[in-house]
Amino acid sequence: MKGRTIILDHIQGREAAALMVDGVLDDFLIAADAPAPGTIYRARADRPVKGQGGMFLSTPDGPAFLRQVKGLAPGAMLLVQVTGYAEPGKAIPVTNRILFKSRHAIVTPEAPGLNISRRIRDDDKRDQLLEIAHDQMRDSAHGLILRSCCQEADADEIAEDISAMLVLADQVLRDTGTEPEVLSEGDGPHILAWRDWTDPAEVATAPGGFEDYGVLDALDTAQGISQPLSGGGHVYIQPTRALIAVDVNTGSDSSLAAGTKANFACAKVLPRALRVRGLGGQITLDLAPMPKKDRKGFESALRAAFKSDPDETILAGWTPLGHFELQRKRGRIPLTEILK
Template sequence: MPSLLFRRWRRADEGRTWCRRVCWLDLTIGDLLGREILVSATQQESWVALLEDKKLVELMFDRPDQGRLIGDIFLGRIDAVLPGIQAAFVDLGTGKAGFLHVGDLNPSDIDGDIDDNGNGSGEGGRGRRRQRKLPPIQDHLKKGQEVLVQVTKEAIGTKGPRLTAEISLPGRFLVYMPHASRVGVSRKIDGRDQRSKLRKMAQGVLPPDSGGMIVRTVSEEVTKKTLEKEFRRLHERWQKIRRTADSMKAPASVHGEAKLISGVIRDLFSDKFEALRIDSKAVYNEVRDYVQSVDPDLLDRVHLHQGAVPLFDKYGVGEEIQKAFQRTVRLKSGGHIVIEPTEALVSIDVNTGKFTGKGK
């Protein structure tokens, strides 16, 4: 079962819609005040809660035994190539064969352009592509062939994980894409001048024929020296991944993505959050060491929670979780929403209830 993310209801004027349960992490948080991150961790499980104005808006949960694969890199073996759907099934050694579509092969293997802006997916490693003509997958992959792939979507039910051969390695300030050739900037960074400045800075950091990168949102005020340092670290990681893959026999796991807490701190924690509160001394020390290395100015916002009252109880998170997973969700307007999961879909029934509309 993949990691879960719970998203509380938000007003329409915040530009968000509802979502009760989705896989892993896909966050776009508005510039609101009073934001905090709460981390509750034990050896058995990890919880991360995001608060806005003391109210729970996001909840993430992970267990070591859940077998989450998204972001992990495998040396796989082609089980079957299906020209009819232009896809291949790849044995990862995890029990379920992964699905690799022709559009997810390396750009270097296929003629065609990649979006110069590289910002189609915001923070992700794969930008939106222009329309291109793809050659038959059977011209590039054969049964029994070994291929280095990355998981982009967890397995669901009887379906195996979705894969890509376009490897991306996320850091705090940039995403390194060894098989790409362009530099992009996250679309969440406002201002054409700022985006142009960051793109030129990134282009100056990237050596010729060494891949591509996307500058992430948190890099708005980053220096060239910081980008260079992170690029070198990610490039060295990629070289290590290649050496490891060369020494292995498929199918095999080559590299594991950062787990829940590490990923949240890397991707989210910035000066837009007032505080990061952690109830585990060990995790607190690890987070402080990481923040010290990437953004020392944020150290005074990292706090160790101590006291008789558990962290989540102190901030009312436990009570909010219980309310969230009820079948009926009450709205402030007087209406309510009824959520009914089924095997094929999740039905949502919106009832006006006591709400009669705004009077003139």
């Protein structure tokens, strides 16, 4: 099945969205019990953690942790936004740099100015977008980023998005409450799919879509540790409490270049494999044997593969034992913890 298809459905009573590209599950979003990233709280500062340069906060959903705070005294009220999912037993990660994000526009209260995605290079289009932005923002003190999908979007849709985010920003930032409270819920899977999967795609909303489009079979594979590679090899992805171990196996290929081919195939599929499984944190790659002269090419292939991935990933580099390490944002809850 060629092309891109977005399937909006439910699984095990949870709202979920799947993105199929050429018949392969490319991304998967599912509602979790934990607060969704993007949720905005009015929170109370509880106690500082000097060794980590942060502060524990009280929220309606439990303790949160805010890094790099200065001049914040216990008992103070502040607005914070959830940035990801917490590891078991840890506080909710939050930031005090709040964003109001939609499909076309991002309102940035702490960063004034009008900005347009660098991917939009047509000068006439950029001028048109600036005109829309100025018309909607007027004398607002907030900043604005227009996303790359504005390139093909209708002007009225862009203006509507900017207006909606401005209204939400003003509503939240003018809050005068005195107790911890949820001020804005993070987006669910169906809204996230509309917001972030912006390339042209067929959209399927009929019940049973996950079965009809092969999503359920792909999820069965994703809940296992093995990910097949082109050429007959496999990648084994095993989360542990400390890190995620990734082992590259050449399979039945016994040629001299088997290790190099398997490693480059791993670089190509790894972002999708981690994304669909909802995995983040510290990741260690135990690669198949390959000459040191091929390491630079492998790094370039890995960097290219992660370039379009939505979750921030840092390529940390090689260890003395020849492993390659990554650091990936915990933007999702592992699939195996939700689908049991």
